[in-house]
Every structure is written in C-alpha cells, then in structure tokens.
Amino acid sequence: MGSLPLDASLRPLDPEVFSGESRAVVNFLAEYYRDVEKYPVRAAELEPGLLCKLLPEAAPENGEPLEDVLEDVRRDILPGLTHWQSPSFFAYFPMNASTAGFxxxxxxxxxxxxxxxxxxxxxxxxxxxxxxxxxxxxxxxxxxxxxxxxxxxxxxxxxxxxxxxxxxxxxxxxxxxxxxxxxxxxxxxxxxxxxxxxxxxxxxxxxxxxxxxxxxxxxxxxxxxxxxxxxxxxxxxxxxxxxxxxxxxxxxxxxxxxxxxxxxxxxxxxxxxxxxxxxxxxxxxxxxxxxxxxxxxxxxxxxxxxxxxxxxxxxxxxxxxxxxxxxxxxxxxxxxxxxxxxxxxxxxxxxxxxxxxxxxxxxxxxxxxxxxxxxxxxRYGAVGLRAHIHRHVTAAKWFERTVAADKRFEVVVPRKFSLVCFRLRARFPEDDTVDDLNRELLAAVNSSGRAFMTHFVVDGKFVIRLAVGGAMTEMKHVMDVWELLQGKADEVLRRYQI
Amino acid sequence: MGSLPLDASLRPLDPEVFSGESRAVVNFLAEYYRDVEKYPVRAAELEPGLLCKLLPEAAPENGEPLEDVLEDVRRDILPGLTHWQSPSFFAYFPMNASTAGFxxxxxxxxxxxxxxxxxxxxxxxxxxxxxxxxxxxxxxxxxxxxxxxxxxxxxxxxxxxxxxxxxxxxxxxxxxxxxxxxxxxxxxxxxxxxxxxxxxxxxxxxxxxxxxxxxxxxxxxxxxxxxxxxxxxxxxxxxxxxxxxxxxxxxxxxxxxxxxxxxxxxxxxxxxxxxxxxxxxxxxxxxxxxxxxxxxxxxxxxxxxxxxxxxxxxxxxxxxxxxxxxxxxxxxxxxxxxxxxxxxxxxxxxxxxxxxxxxxxxxxxxxxxxxxxxxxxxRYGAVGLRAHIHRHVTAAKWFERTVAADKRFEVVVPRKFSLVCFRLRARFPEDDTVDDLNRELLAAVNSSGRAFMTHFVVDGKFVIRLAVGGAMTEMKHVMDVWELLQGKADEVLRRYQI
CATH class of the missing domain: 3.40.640.10 (Type I PLP-dependent aspartate aminotransferase-like (Major domain))
Known part of the structure; x- marks a missing residue:
C-alpha cells in the first residue's frame, strides 16, 4: 500500500495509492462477509455515547495510515453495528448488499x-x-x-x-x-x-x-x-x-x-x-x-x-x-x-x-x-433476480407452515411475500399476559445475538415479524431461527406457568 | 474472477466472487484515473437519445459476465460522460473524488x-x-x-x-x-x-x-x-x-x-x-x-x-x-x-x-x-486538507493576476476563494458584441475538449467562470487553460475584427 505525502504534493487520486488502498478495503470487506455470522446480529446493548467517549474530540492534525483506520473500524465500530448483512437479520425489511450492487x-x-x-x-x-x-x-x-x-x-x-x-x-x-x-x-x-x-x-x-x-x-x-x-x-x-x-x-x-x-x-x-x-x-x-x-x-x-x-x-x-x-x-x-x-x-x-x-x-x-x-x-439477469426472490419466498412459506403447525403459535395475517407475522397464542380466553409473553420472547431472541427480528402492533396485539430477504439468507438460517424461537418460547412459557 | 451461478444457488455476497469482481473494478477505475486526460472533458456533442438506441430495450434474461459489463462501460458510457474528475474540469463547482473518500x-x-x-x-x-x-x-x-x-x-x-x-x-x-x-x-x-x-x-x-x-x-x-x-x-x-x-x-x-x-x-x-x-x-x-x-x-x-x-x-x-x-x-x-x-x-x-x-x-x-x-x-488530517485548499487558491490567485495583466481581459469581481470570474473586455465604448465574443470564447474552449468551464450572467454581462478545485487539478492545468484561452481569444477576436 502506497504511503501518502501530506504536504502540498498531496495527490488524492494517484492511481497506485488508489489501487493499493482500495484493495485493502476489498480484503477487509471480504473478511467481514466471511465472518459476519460471528457478530451478534443486533448490536450488543451499548451505553449510548460510548463511541463518542472512545474517539478523540477533534480530527487529527496529521493524516494517519489506512491500516490504523481499518483497525479502529474493526475494534471500535464493528462491535457497535447492527449487522444488516447477517444472514440472520430478519428485522425491519432487508437492505440488500451484493457483489454487483457493490x-x-x-x-x-x-x-x-x-x-x-x-x-x-x-x-x-x-x-x-x-x-x-x-x-x-x-x-x-x-x-x-x-x-x-x-x-x-x-x-x-x-x-x-x-x-x-x-x-x-x-x-x-x-x-x-x-x-x-x-x-x-x-x-x-x-x-x-x-x-x-x-x-x-x-x-x-x-x-x-x-x-x-x-x-x-x-x-x-x-x-x-x-x-x-x-x-x-x-x-x-x-x-x-x-x-x-x-x-x-x-x-x-x-x-x-x-x-x-x-x-x-x-x-x-x-x-x-x-x-x-x-x-x-x-x-x-x-x-x-x-x-x-x-x-x-x-x-x-x-x-x-x-x-x-x-x-x-x-x-x-x-x-x-x-x-x-x-x-x-x-x-x-x-x-x-x-x-x-x-x-x-x-x-x-x-x-x-x-x-x-x-x-x-x-x-x-x-x-x-x-x-x-x-x-x-x-450481472444477475431476470433469471437470477427471480431466483433470489423465490429463495426467500420459499423459506418464508416453510416458516409460516411450520409456525402454524405448532399449537403454541399462531400466524397473525396470511403471508403474501417473504414477511411472516406471528406470535405465541393466548393460552386461555382473556389471557392478558400474551403481549408480555411475546415481548419477552422477542427480547430473548434478539438478546441471544443469533438473530434479529422486530415487532408490530395490530388491533392492539403485539406481533413478531420475520422478514426474510437478506442477500446471504438461506433456508438453513430460517430453520435455525425457528429452532431458536422454540427454545426461547419454552423458557418464556415456563416463566409464565401459573 | 469467480463465475456466478445463476440458479437458486445464487450467492450474492460470496467472499471470493466479491473480492475478484471488486478488484477488477478497482483496476478499471485506476486505469480511468490514469487516462482521464485522454477524454474530452465535456462529453462530445451527442445526439440526445443515442445511448438509448445503443442499449437493448429490456434487461437481459440471463446474467452476463462482469468483463462484458465493463467493456460496455468503456465503449458506450465513458465517451458520453462529462469527466468531473478531469484535472481540467473547471465548470460549475468541483465534485471531489479521492482515495480516502472512495x-x-x-x-x-x-x-x-x-x-x-x-x-x-x-x-x-x-x-x-x-x-x-x-x-x-x-x-x-x-x-x-x-x-x-x-x-x-x-x-x-x-x-x-x-x-x-x-x-x-x-x-x-x-x-x-x-x-x-x-x-x-x-x-x-x-x-x-x-x-x-x-x-x-x-x-x-x-x-x-x-x-x-x-x-x-x-x-x-x-x-x-x-x-x-x-x-x-x-x-x-x-x-x-x-x-x-x-x-x-x-x-x-x-x-x-x-x-x-x-x-x-x-x-x-x-x-x-x-x-x-x-x-x-x-x-x-x-x-x-x-x-x-x-x-x-x-x-x-x-x-x-x-x-x-x-x-x-x-x-x-x-x-x-x-x-x-x-x-x-x-x-x-x-x-x-x-x-x-x-x-x-x-x-x-x-x-x-x-x-x-x-x-x-x-x-x-x-x-x-x-x-x-x-x-x-x-487519512488526510487537517494539514493535508488545508494543503488541498491552498493549492487551488494559489492557482486561482495566479490565474486572476494573469488575466488582470492581459489588457484584452477583465476580472469581473474580485476572487475570494478559488473561483475566478472574468471575460474579454469591451473593445470600445458601447461594444454590443462583447457578450457574443465571450460566449464564442467559452464555446471554443469547451468544444476543444481540453477544458470545461461554465458561465454566469451578472448585471446583464456574460461572465466566464473558472472554478479551480479538482482533486487532480494542479498549477500546470490552470496554466494550460490560460494558454488555451489566449489561443481561442486570438481566434475569436480575429473573427470580430472590424
């Protein structure tokens, strides 16, 4: 990687420096995609303001090497991100990255x-x-x-x-x-x-x-x-x-x-x-x-x-x-x-x-x-892009069917695309703990770091959303999140046993 | 470069494919920066709709290799772009690219x-x-x-x-x-x-x-x-x-x-x-x-x-x-x-x-x-960024001084930063051709492909703007554009000789 002169001869688009530093960042990102499943999907519960405390109060006077910058990204930034490209990110809606998009x-x-x-x-x-x-x-x-x-x-x-x-x-x-x-x-x-x-x-x-x-x-x-x-x-x-x-x-x-x-x-x-x-x-x-x-x-x-x-x-x-x-x-x-x-x-x-x-x-x-x-x-053509959509719809269909077959759960509204809205059922008529139950279930899943989902409220009901659609998300990740949900549901239901 | 499967096994963030294709684009861009001065700065006068005619009417059914895409960029797109990163781009205001920004x-x-x-x-x-x-x-x-x-x-x-x-x-x-x-x-x-x-x-x-x-x-x-x-x-x-x-x-x-x-x-x-x-x-x-x-x-x-x-x-x-x-x-x-x-x-x-x-x-x-x-x-630090600003201000100062010293030209408003507003002077009182003269001068410079500037109108006067600030723009490019302007001014003034 070329080193950068910091005097008046600064050449911000020098082709050699550009190539060297860009390649370093390509490697950094390829490593990130390789390792993304090692991070908690949702950022760990951080103290707000933590990063502000870690970083200096002013920009540096003198330029710093790219290696130092990337090391700081790895150490200070990545642990504080929610990993939208994780295959187990099922929150909000997906925000797809891809090689062609990149x-x-x-x-x-x-x-x-x-x-x-x-x-x-x-x-x-x-x-x-x-x-x-x-x-x-x-x-x-x-x-x-x-x-x-x-x-x-x-x-x-x-x-x-x-x-x-x-x-x-x-x-x-x-x-x-x-x-x-x-x-x-x-x-x-x-x-x-x-x-x-x-x-x-x-x-x-x-x-x-x-x-x-x-x-x-x-x-x-x-x-x-x-x-x-x-x-x-x-x-x-x-x-x-x-x-x-x-x-x-x-x-x-x-x-x-x-x-x-x-x-x-x-x-x-x-x-x-x-x-x-x-x-x-x-x-x-x-x-x-x-x-x-x-x-x-x-x-x-x-x-x-x-x-x-x-x-x-x-x-x-x-x-x-x-x-x-x-x-x-x-x-x-x-x-x-x-x-x-x-x-x-x-x-x-x-x-x-x-x-x-x-x-x-x-x-x-x-x-x-x-x-x-x-x-x-x-790059992907209509055929490739249809395959991308189909893969997620197929996984969402499987999840919907599987949830519906488990009598502890219910699907709240029939799935049309790749979003499944579901919840733990009320266990008896006028079960006023059912929203708390679902809130706890969602919190338990998200705190595990192994998946991230978000919620919605409809007709006063707290609903869990599984939005399938990540660029890396495959059937196995949807199967994994179902296993995770079952385990956490057991724990939560046990706590709520009368 | 990895080839991309187009069936249901599409893996849009496969680290190997990502690395290979990203490197190819890094090389493409480094070559572009190396060669950017070979292109006319402002896109050649194209027939509107030309690119629309060149490209297919619909997206491809099947994905195509990156090599083909880059070849099309080189052949069909680059010649139709105005090259904002050219060191001889002095139009509008600069839009800086840099290695760190990239x-x-x-x-x-x-x-x-x-x-x-x-x-x-x-x-x-x-x-x-x-x-x-x-x-x-x-x-x-x-x-x-x-x-x-x-x-x-x-x-x-x-x-x-x-x-x-x-x-x-x-x-x-x-x-x-x-x-x-x-x-x-x-x-x-x-x-x-x-x-x-x-x-x-x-x-x-x-x-x-x-x-x-x-x-x-x-x-x-x-x-x-x-x-x-x-x-x-x-x-x-x-x-x-x-x-x-x-x-x-x-x-x-x-x-x-x-x-x-x-x-x-x-x-x-x-x-x-x-x-x-x-x-x-x-x-x-x-x-x-x-x-x-x-x-x-x-x-x-x-x-x-x-x-x-x-x-x-x-x-x-x-x-x-x-x-x-x-x-x-x-x-x-x-x-x-x-x-x-x-x-x-x-x-x-x-x-x-x-x-x-x-x-x-x-x-x-x-x-x-x-x-x-x-x-x-x-990456650049305050010192590097100040040097970047100073370089352009110094070049703009030189240009302003040089224009002011040439009695055919006038500086229309004193320069404050790196933008110089100037024009050919009226050659005699009530010279009503002076705006046409300047319009022709600007058109001649821009048509040469060797620089690109834009104009402004103030108090009814047609003014030429030289906005210095490109990431690759150095003193020599400003000196070159002055030489170009002098040559084109000679031609234009000769045509307007009474």
Missing part, C-alpha cells in the same frame, strides 16, 4: 459524475432512462409509466423523497387551478397501515395535518384499504368543502405486508380527481416474478409508482425507482429554471432523451445511481 | 447498515455525531452549533435537503404559534445571487411563491446582501401583514463566489425573529484554513449552517453537513413518532448519544455517510 456503486462513486442536467453527463442521464424502463418492464408496469410510453422514471434515494415529490406535483397541479391560498383545503388519504413517512411527506409539503385521513383497515381484508372506506372519507371531506388531493396505496405494507387493491383504489381516485401513488417499496421487487405481478394490476390508473431496489433487489443503499405517468406534472413542481439553463435537446415531453433529472427530484446534485442498478440487472 | 464510501456501501434510529446501528449514529463535531470545530463554528454545545449536526445528501429541512423547522415553529392557516403570511428572504434551490425548497414546503423576496445586490458590495436591503424588504412585508420567516445568507455564491455578511444578517434576522441559514456549500471547506474563517464570523447568530464536503473537501458524492442550534426545532418538524419507536437512550436534548437521525432529515432510510467523512479526515 461494484456498480464503486463505478458510480469512482467516476463521481453529477447527472443533474443532461449536458452535465449525457450518458449518465440516458442510462437512467434506459434502466428505469428496463425495471418497469420487468415488473410488468403499464407502458404509460415508462419513457417509451410517454411517462418516465427517476432513481431517487428513498420512498419518502418519492412521496414528497409526487405530493408536491399533485399539490401544485391543484393549486394552479385553486390558488395557493386553498392549500388549507387539500386533503390526503392513506390507510392505518401506510408507512408513517407518508404523513411526514404530507406535512413537509405544507398540507395541514388536520387534513390527513388515516383510514382504518381490518383483518377481514387482510388489512388492505377498501375503496368503500376511501369513498366515505372523501365524501365527508367534500361535504365539508375540502378538496381530495392524493391517495397512497401500498403493495406490501411495512407492518404486515398487506396489499391495498390498486385497481379499485385507482378507480376511486379517478372519480375524485385525486393523484394515486402506489408505494411498493418492499414488495415491488417480487413483481419480477409472474406470480406476484397481479398485485400491481390496475397500475395503469396510477399517477405514480415507486419501489426500492435497495431493499430486496440486491442493489446496495440507496436506490428508489419512481415512475410517473406525467413527467410534466412532476417537473412543473420541481423545475428551478423553466427557461434558463435549458441545454441541447432538453424537452418536456418525457421522451427518453435529454432529461434534466434535477427537475424530477428534490435536490439539484445527484449520484449516478443508474449504473449501479444497471450492473445488478446485467 | 474507500470510506466502500466501507459504507459494503457494510450497508442503515442508521435511521440509534438502535438500528448505534456505532454508525454515534460516529455521525463525532464526525460532524470534528468538522464543525475544524471550520471554527460556534459551540452552540455542535453536539458538545447543545446543538448538533447531521450528514445529508445535498444543500437542497438541508434547506428544505430547516425551512420546515422554521415554518413549523412559526405555525405552532400562528396556526397553520397563516402559512399564506410567511415570507422568506435571499439575495439575487442565492442559489435557485432556495426557491425550490421554499416552494416545496408550501411557502407561497408570491412571498419569496429576491433582494438585489450590486458590484459595490461584491454582490453580497446588505442588512439595510433586508430590513427594507422585511419592513414592507410587515407593513403588509406578512410574517418574516427565514433569511438565507450565502458564503461563496454559485455564480460569483460572493459572500453575504453573516454577522450583520444575523443581527437583522434576530431583530425580526427570522431563522438565519448560512449556506456555505462550496466555500465552507475553505474555512479549515484560518485565513478564511472570518467569512463565517457571526455564525453564532445563525440557526443553521451547511457545507458540502462533496464539493471541495475530497469526500465523494454525496455528503452535506448541516448544523443546527436547536435540534428540537428540527426534530419537531421531521419526527414521525414523537413517542412510539423511542429506543434505549433516545433523548431530545441533542446530547451526542442515541440520536435518531431519521428525525433530522427528509427520509427514513439513510446511508452510513459518517464513515466516509471520518476516513477522509483521518
């Missing part, structure tokens, strides 16, 4: 171009047009959401950004007719299962919090939102003089993996002139498999659809695909210079040419995310 | 943890607290903006995100007293030199566009905003029943590198109860050198300050530091679950312990950017 990101970070306007790196902007169309076709999205059909897509960092951008587009489309002062009348709709970032986004764009409608769902529809419930809420608001603006449908909710019926909600949204956004952050990736495409059926009625390849599609963080039917609605809200700064070939028709992506997102600057998703699609 | 990003991408709440990866959240304090101390920021002084910082993706978050914080603080319906009364202030993303941000958070005040600046103050001008605008608005909300001061504007007087504006903002944000996106990095810290003098009157290490601080895209004096003002606007989801040690006092960074930014999910900035600070 090397795609290396290309993005190494080239370090900024495709904010087409002219600032034409091939980067165009690759983004190509790759979002590829992705849309793989998921079976309707033509009208693709560049090739007059719509178009963009790669953003997160669903929340996508929600903010589409809310702003819907808001400005409405206020152009109503006048800005009518912002107080705009109402937005989602279910009680919709991710809370929807409310954060609505608040960010200035919709009055009193106009957020959180519509109740129930077990009878698998916690999916019904068009009838939306209609009732909208009718009440319209009678009160409000203007229905935006409806968020979710395919694969965070808590339970519930699915809102896209076509029914789309028809309802059209009836009231509302923007329909379909948030398929987690489950959208599954739609590359024909058997899951049905959940997006009706998407031709959507104004926008988003999904996060950084969750379950082997594309390292961050990468969120957002497709819109009307690029002009988006750019009208987000463009900073409708005339000035136009560059060769810029057009507003959403053709896959000369797109200025700064007008499709919150920020001006942006990363070359397209090359990462493109490398993932090229 | 390997720091590799660690972030490879570990792929998501520090959205403290418990989801404690060491990642804590490293962020440490590194933003380190950075703040290096820039000489007041204690009250640091965690160690009751404030705190966060790493976001862009200035626009930082502006949106602080605008939302200011808005919600005001509306909590006034009621949401008074959103129509909120007014925001900036200069005609302030980056246009400020208006984009204000629009995003629902401030009525009719309440954006763009205050004129002039050559007499070097295009800095005066407190008198702000006071006049505020007084008019207050008389009209509006509520002054937010003032954006810029240290190093995008067009000209102008500096707004932070202390004066801070006092003015306090007088009217406005939020003061200091946007030091580009020039903030220079404040690690004592001779530039004066520009941030008065920052103790600011509610927030932001700077982008991804521009001129050797930290690959993206990384924006945002510091706030009142973390609670920020989290009140951005928190999604004031009570629910609290985790061990979460507190709201902004102590450097157990910070849930999802409540400090737009998105829930987030990247482990802290490790990247930490590696940059560790």
């Amino acid at each position: 090397v795609g990101e290396m290309l993005s970070v190494g080239l370090n171009v900024v495709p904010f306007v087409w002219a600032a790196s034409p091939a980067a902007a165009e690759l983004e047009c190509v790759v979002v169309d590829w992705m849309g076709k793989l998921l079976g999205l309707p033509q009208r959401l693709l560049f090739s059909g007059g719509g178009g897509g963009v790669l953003q960092g997160s669903t929340c950004e996508a929600v903010v951008c589409t809310l702003a587009a819907a808001r400005d489309r409405a206020l152009a007719k109503l006048g800005h002062e009518n912002i107080m009348k705009l109402a937005v709709y989602a279910s009680d299962q919709t991710h809370v970032t929807f409310q954060k986004g609505a608040r960010l764009v200035g919709i009055p919090p009193s106009n957020f409608r959180v519509i109740q769902t129930s077990a009878s529809t698998g916690y999916g939102l019904t068009a009838d419930a939306v209609r009732a809420a909208v009718n009440r608001d319209v009678a009160d003089g409000l203007v229905p603006l935006y409806l968020c449908a979710t395919v694969g909710t965070t808590g339970l993996g519930a699915v809102d019926p896209v076509r029914e909600l789309g028809e309802e949204a059209r009836r009231h002139g509302m923007w329909l956004h379909v948030d398929a952050a987690y489950a959208g990736s599954a739609a590359i498999c024909p058997e899951f495409q049905g959940y997006l059926e009706g998407a031709e009625l959507a104004d926008s659809v988003s999904t996060n390849p950084h969750k379950w599609f082997l594309t390292n963080t961050d990468c969120c695909c957002l497709w819109v039917a009307s690029p002009r609605a988006l750019t009208s809200a987000l463009s900073t210079d409708p005339e000035y700064l136009k560059n060769v070939g810029t057009n507003s028709t959403g053709k896959p040419a000369a797109v200025d992506f700064k007008d499709w997102q919150i920020s001006l600057s942006r990363r070359f995310r397209a090359i990462k998703l493109w490398v993932v699609l090229r | 390997v720091g990003e590799m660690l972030s991408v490879g570990l792929n943890v998501v520090p959205f709440v403290w418990a989801a990866s404690p060491a990642a959240a804590e490293l962020e607290c440490v590194v933003v304090d380190w950075m703040g101390k290096l820039l000489g920021l007041p204690q009250r903006l640091l965690f160690s002084g009751g404030g705190g910082g966060v790493l976001q993706g862009s200035t626009c995100e930082a502006v949106v978050c602080t605008l939302a914080a200011a808005r919600d603080r005001a509306l909590a007293k006034l009621g949401h319906e008074n959103i129509m009364k909120l007014a925001v202030y900036a200069s005609d030199q302030t980056h246009v993303t400020f208006q984009k941000g204000a629009r995003l958070v629902g401030i009525p566009p009719s309440n954006f005040r763009v205050i004129q600046t002039s050559a007499s103050t070097g295009y800095g905003l005066t407190a008198d001008a702000v006071r006049a605008a505020v007084n008019r608005d207050v008389a009209d029943g509006l509520v002054p909300l937010y003032l954006c001061a810029t240290v190093g504007t995008t067009g000209l590198g102008a500096v707004d007087p932070v202390r004066e504006l801070g006092e003015e903002a306090r007088r009217h109860g406005m939020w003061l944000h200091v946007d030091a996106a580009y020039a903030g990095s220079a404040a690690i050198c004592p001779e530039f810290q004066g520009y941030l003098e008065g920052a103790e009157l600011a509610d927030s300050v932001s700077t982008n290490p991804h521009k001129w601080f050797l930290t690959n895209t993206d990384c924006c530091c945002l510091w706030v004096a009142s973390p609670r003002a920020l989290t009140s606007a951005l928190s999604t679950d004031p009570e629910y989801l609290k985790n061990v040690g979460t507190n709201s006092t902004g102590k450097p312990a157990a910070v849930d960074f999802k409540d400090w930014q737009i998105s829930l999910s987030r990247r482990f950017r802290a490790i990247k900035l930490w590696v940059v600070l560790r």
